[in-house]
Amino acid sequence: MSVRINDLELLEAVREFALTHFHADVERFRQSMQDWGNEWKAVAPTQLLAADFLHDSINAGNHQTRPLLEVFARHKQRLHWEQSYRKQDAVVSEAMLSAYAFAEVIGNRGPFISDRIRAGIAIWGPNIEYPRHQHRAEEIYIVLAGSARFKIGDADEVNHSVGDSIFVASNTPHEFRTGDQTFVVYYLWQSGDLREISSFV
Numbered sequence: 435m436s437v438r439i440n441d442l443e444l445l446e447a448v449r450e451f452a453l454t455h456f457h458a459d460v461e462r463f464r465q466s467m468q469d470w471g472n473e474w475k476a477v478a479p480t481q482l483l484a485a486d487f488l489h490d491s492i493n494a495g496n497h498q499t500r501p502l503l504e505v506f507a508r509h510k511q512r513l514h515w516e517q518s519y520r521k522q523d524a525v526v527s528e529a530m531l532s533a534y535a536f537a538e539v540i541g542n543r544g545p546f547i548s549d550r551i552r553a554g555i556a557i558w559g560p561n562i563e564y565p566r567h568q569h570r571a572e573e574i575y576i577v578l579a580g581s582a583r584f585k586i587g588d589a590d591e592v593n594h595s596v597g598d599s600i601f602v603a604s605n606t607p608h609e610f611r612t613g614d615q616t617f618v619v620y621y622l623w624q625s626g627d628l629r630e631i632s633s634f635v
């Protein structure tokens with residue numbers, strides 16, 4: 435089956451964003467991003483409430499992040515919106531589960547298959563707390579819209595807003611609380627089980 439044009443547009447937007455966002459931390463992921471592979475598979479669309487926040491967040495982006503927000507908003511109905519946690523994971527609040535979703539473009543479940551890197555966007559509604567957790571993969575968030583107060587490792591809490599990148603080294607505890615607006619990030623993971631469920635610490 436041929437790669438759907440829509441998925442190619444998402445792939446290009448995701449790769450372009452990583453390859454043109456010049457920052458030393460993003461640089462660490464560049465090689466994996468260039469070598470992601472060529473395999474594609476269709477991924478069934480699924481919808482979650484948080485994806486509906488995406489459209490309104492476009493205006494909260496800046497000139498660099500808005501084009502990516504627009505591409506995801508345009509393809510919202512075709513994307514596979516999901517969550518890593520379930521209600522049984524009591525440490526994650528119901529407030530978070532009702533206002534959070536991510537959609538992956540590159541990763542070990544597709545649509546573009548890679549066992550080296552995962553890339554996509556994640557959305558949280560306002561005033562949501564993502565409890566302290568860690569995972570073996572190293573991770574970077576680049577803020578596309580909104581802001582959140584992050585605490586990473588033993589460092590002091592820092593507020594991050596549009597355009598900021600936040601690097602989380604392997605097995606480093608991290609947590610954040612979103613501000614008064616929808617918080618949208620571009621995320622990359624590499625060097626670890628790409629579908630590892632975080633442990634809460």
Ligand SMILES: [Fe+2]
Pocket residue numbers: 569573602608632
């Ligand atoms: Fe994380």
